[in-house]
Amino acid sequence: MSCWAPGCPVLSMCRGLSALPVTCLERAKELKTRLGILLHKPELGHRIGTSGKLQLGSRRRDSSQEVLEWRESFDQLLKSKSGVTAFHTFLKTEFSEENLDFWLACEDFKKTRSKTKLASKANRIFEEFVQSEAPREVNIDHETREITRKNLSGATSACFNEAQAKTRTLMEKDSYPRFLKSASYQDMTRQATSCGISKRSHT
16 A cells, blocks of 8 residues: 555655665665575575484484493493593593503504514604603603613513503593593483483384
């Protein structure tokens, strides 16, 4: 309906719009067009969002049992790649990730078959983690440090066994219990538990 009477609100609105700069009107039209596109495609956004959630959900369900197993023992945590990653992230917050890095370096070292590589790797690990004032020195006693130093003269896959065992015990008795009590792990267990309940309710 149109109205051109002097007091007509439609006429007032038209006059008001004509007084606006052209750029303002163009921007308003552009905004309206963009909003129209978004409003007419809600199902597209919903589909993307839903599929994303489903993928994440299935991934969480696959690993939910694994997350809960980490609290059963330190061995269970170390057996899990995602467990090691989560524990490493936690250790970083305590500035003690060198203990786990040393343990992992020792595990990798044991797989070395070449005697030449064994000797060079042993020296590199010793210099980085074991020797006094090492850049990433692990917390082991002087006696263990000296035993490891002597082992380097005839490097074998077992030359870090004692130092690795001491570091592992330290993590198990000190860092691991704190990891289980940490907010990050508590959050993971809540998610894992809720995924487990949800999975059971759908079977």
